[in-house]
Amino acid sequence: MTSGSFFYDFIQYLPQLLEGLKISLMITGLSLTIGVPVALFLAFGVTAKRKALRWFCVAVVEVGRGAPALVLLQLAYYGMPGAGITLPALTSAVLALSWTAAGYMAEYVRGGISAVPLGEIEACQAVGMKRPDTLRFVIIPQGLRIALPSLMGFAVMLFQATSLAYSVAVPELMSQAYSIGSSNFRYLNILIAAGVLYAAISIPSTWFSVLVEKRMNRHA
Amino acid sequence: MSEVLGPQQRGMTIPSQAITSSFPLDSPSAVLGAPKVQVSHLAKAYGDNLVLRDVSLEVPSGSVTAMIGPSGAGKSTLLRCMNLLERPDAGTIQIGEHLIDVAKGIAPKNLAALRRSTGMVFQTFNLFPHMTVLRNISLPQQRVLGRSSSEADEISHRLLSRMGLHDKAGQYPNRCSGGQQQRIAIARALALDPEVMLFDEPTSALDPEVGAEVLDVMKELASEGMTMVVVTHEMSFAANVSDQLVVMAEGRIIERGDPKDIMRNPQHERTRKFLHAVMER
Amino acid sequence: MNVEILFAVLTGLPLTILITLTALGIGTLLAIPLLFGLRSTNRTVWFISRCFVDICRGIPPIVWLFVLFFGVSVGSARLSAFAAGVIGLGLVASGYLAEIFRGAVKAVHAGQWEAAHALGFPATSTWSQVIGPQVLRTALPGFTTYAIALLKDSSIVSILGVAEMVFTTSQLARSSDLGIFVYAVAAAVYIGLSVPLGVLSRSLDVKLRKAVA
Ligand SMILES: Nc1ncnc2c1ncn2[C@@H]1O[C@H](COP(=O)(O)OP(=O)(O)O)[C@@H](O)[C@H]1O
Numbered sequence: 001m002t003s004g005s006f007f008y009d010f011i012q013y014l015p016q017l018l019e020g021l022k023i024s025l026m027i028t029g030l031s032l033t034i035g036v037p038v039a040l041f042l043a044f045g046v047t048a049k050r051k052a053l054r055w056f057c058v059a060v061v062e063v064g065r066g067a068p069a070l071v072l073l074q075l076a077y078y079g080m081p082g083a084g085i086t087l088p089a090l091t092s093a094v095l096a097l098s099w100t101a102a103g104y105m106a107e108y109v110r111g112g113i114s115a116v117p118l119g120e121i122e123a124c125q126a127v128g129m130k131r132p133d134t135l136r137f138v139i140i141p142q143g144l145r146i147a148l149p150s151l152m153g154f155a156v157m158l159f160q161a162t163s164l165a166y167s168v169a170v171p172e173l174m175s176q177a178y179s180i181g182s183s184n185f186r187y188l189n190i191l192i193a194a195g196v197l198y199a200a201i202s203i204p205s206t207w208f209s210v211l212v213e214k215r216m217n218r219h220a
Numbered sequence: 221m222s223e224v225l226g227p228q229q230r231g232m233t234i235p236s237q238a239i240t241s242s243f244p245l246d247s248p249s250a251v252l253g254a255p256k257v258q259v260s261h262l263a264k265a266y267g268d269n270l271v272l273r274d275v276s277l278e279v280p281s282g283s284v285t286a287m288i289g290p291s292g293a294g295k296s297t298l299l300r301c302m303n304l305l306e307r308p309d310a311g312t313i314q315i316g317e318h319l320i321d322v323a324k325g326i327a328p329k330n331l332a333a334l335r336r337s338t339g340m341v342f343q344t345f346n347l348f349p350h351m352t353v354l355r356n357i358s359l360p361q362q363r364v365l366g367r368s369s370s371e372a373d374e375i376s377h378r379l380l381s382r383m384g385l386h387d388k389a390g391q392y393p394n395r396c397s398g399g400q401q402q403r404i405a406i407a408r409a410l411a412l413d414p415e416v417m418l419f420d421e422p423t424s425a426l427d428p429e430v431g432a433e434v435l436d437v438m439k440e441l442a443s444e445g446m447t448m449v450v451v452t453h454e455m456s457f458a459a460n461v462s463d464q465l466v467v468m469a470e471g472r473i474i475e476r477g478d479p480k481d482i483m484r485n486p487q488h489e490r491t492r493k494f495l496h497a498v499m500e501r
Numbered sequence: 502m503n504v505e506i507l508f509a510v511l512t513g514l515p516l517t518i519l520i521t522l523t524a525l526g527i528g529t530l531l532a533i534p535l536l537f538g539l540r541s542t543n544r545t546v547w548f549i550s551r552c553f554v555d556i557c558r559g560i561p562p563i564v565w566l567f568v569l570f571f572g573v574s575v576g577s578a579r580l581s582a583f584a585a586g587v588i589g590l591g592l593v594a595s596g597y598l599a600e601i602f603r604g605a606v607k608a609v610h611a612g613q614w615e616a617a618h619a620l621g622f623p624a625t626s627t628w629s630q631v632i633g634p635q636v637l638r639t640a641l642p643g644f645t646t647y648a649i650a651l652l653k654d655s656s657i658v659s660i661l662g663v664a665e666m667v668f669t670t671s672q673l674a675r676s677s678d679l680g681i682f683v684y685a686v687a688a689a690v691y692i693g694l695s696v697p698l699g700v701l702s703r704s705l706d707v708k709l710r711k712a713v714a
């Protein structure tokens with residue numbers, strides 16, 4: 001291995017890149033932890049009877065899905081101080097991506113819930129189960145199960161989207177790669193190394209979500 | 221006709237309790253027990269579509285009523301009004317002691333009571349795919365009747381054995397054949413000790429041989445004195461197991477009485493046409 | 502004041518649309534051979550296509566953009582930021598679109614293939630007459646959903662300094678103390694574009710469904 005070759009750079013800078021990867025994964029995990037419960041709430045909220053609640057939820061979902069994650073990220077980091085709120089870069093990244101995640105996942109959960117066969121809900125009614133029981137034992141578990149492959153697929157997208165936190169100076173994988181590149185000017189090597197790390201997580205995770213989807217279709 | 225009604229068909233025999241020929245057309249309750257189900261002046265419309273037009277029906281306690289008629293006649297709607305899965309626009313429904321008058325509104329308490337006293341079996345089974353067979357049967361008992369899980373499981377196991385499915389308890393429904401799934405659905409309904417069982421084309425989604433397994437279970441249930449209302453296209457079941465045949469067309473009951481009489485000698489042109497079409501198959 | 506900000510943000514819109522459409526075009530052109538590659542019975546062809554698709558999708562767009570911008574040179578000239586942006590987004594799009602097309606082909610009922618084979622159609626007319634038109638229909642919802650996602654992803658090109666909408670927005674935000682407001686306007690423009698597009702695609706889907714079914 002000669003100094004300056006791809007493998008040389010890859011090995012030499014791997015620890016620093018892994019530090020970044022850890023932060024990327026942490027942002028993903030935190031955004032999902034916040035996003036999933038919010039998404040579940042929004043999925044029901046967008047069909048709520050109370051108008052104010054319904055419109056609030058629709059607005060939250062549409063902004064989360066309709067605005068680019070990059071805009072939400074920059075809004076949270078560069079925009080909020082003007083409104084008197086200054087957030088650490090990491091916090092603003094987590095909040096922005098949680099919003100994006102909640103918006104998208106609310107749609108997946110809602111899709112899953114509406115795909116629960118009507119007959120099963122009628123079966124609950126026919127045996128005299130109460131609405132909260134029907135939700136708890138049939139609609140929510142079934143809906144989440146149906147939505148699971150899309151949710152897993154989205155988690156991979158979210159992991160990739162953490163690379164956008166580079167633009168608000170969070171020291172995640174992309175930022176680490178860029179700062180290494182700007183110190184040794186071998187951008188290509190180090191960016192490819194970062195790409196390999198992203199792919200090493202994304203590709204198997206995507207396969208896994210496809211596998212889950214196939215299994216579920218087989219048993220459905 | 222004999223081809224369809226032949227007693228050997230699908231291994232069926234004429235049950236001894238089937239009441240034949242001299243069945244009084246207008247008052248079946250005179251022969252059998254007091255009415256268990258009494259539906260009066262039921263009306264239901266979807267928009268402009270009048271699906272039920274002033275329908276009245278009595279089902280004597282311990283008897284089997286078969287309901288036939290062309291597609292779209294309103295059979296499912298009538299059945300689903302009986303346990304208020306569908307809300308009628310007018311009329312009264314009485315199941316056992318529970319009386320519901322649509323005009324007076326439906327209190328949640330009465331709705332729950334009515335649902336508890338009826339069991340329903342759907343054409344598409346509607347088992348919960350994410351629960352084991354055992355849990356499918358036990359969970360409603362726990363949540364609706366408040367039985368303990370051990371008590372519920374014991375009852376479920378007993379019912380599964382009766383259905384010849386005791387080895388399926390731990391499996392998931394999609395691992396079971398259609399005939400097995402439908403028998404599990406029957407067990408799920410029976411576990412709640414209903415006074416009346418409602419069946420909406422329980423064998424239409426099944427192959428004939430498999431449907432026969434389900435029909436056997438239903439026959440056995442009938443012979444044990446369960447009050448049953450069955451929408452079906454199985455003419456041999458209607459002829460040999462049911463005590464009362466109801467023919468529906470365009471939202472009305474056009475004929476009602478002894479099954480064999482009606483089949484031999486339909487009074488109504490629509491009935492004749494329908495029977496003819498069914499026999500052709 | 503508000504209107505001024507809106508107009509300032511909108512100066513980036515033509516480039517945003519140009520980037521989106523160019524990347525979508527590159528992605529679609531690449532996705533069609535990839536579709537056949539993914540369906541190929543030749544293991545080598547299949548494997549290469551599979552890897553290409555997975556790598557395109559497995560690496561975040563921003564990494565593609567930087568690799569192309571900093572790493573690729575044609576002779577002594579580097580790619581322009583715009584070129585790096587649309588090629589990078591186009592590569593990512595090709596992977597996703599190939600999968601969308603593959604799913605759409607799979608969704609065409611097996612009976613359609615059988616009928617075409619039974620009628621003795623040659624492969625070309627099976628595709629052009631029977632399968633293709635149905636695939637166009639079944640792929641439409643996925644395609645438009647992806648196009649809308651691409652509209653938003655085009656914002657990433659701002660990081661390379663291409664003056665599309667987010668670039669103009671952040672310039673503006675930096676020079677005013679109403680940053681949050683400027684970003685909110687940009688977000689509203691994106692939502693204002695993607696919501697009607699979504700509605701349009703759904704109604705088109707319903708229409709086509711009626712026409713085909
Ligand atoms: N949920 C519904 N909304 C609108 N129309 C319905 C609905 N359910 C049934 N119908 C209509 O009511 C009529 C009777 O339906 P149904 O009771 O299912 O008939 P059957 O079971 O005898 O075939 C049909 O014309 C059907 O289209």
Ligand SMILES: [Mg+2]
Pocket residue numbers: 295296297421
């Ligand atoms: Mg029906």
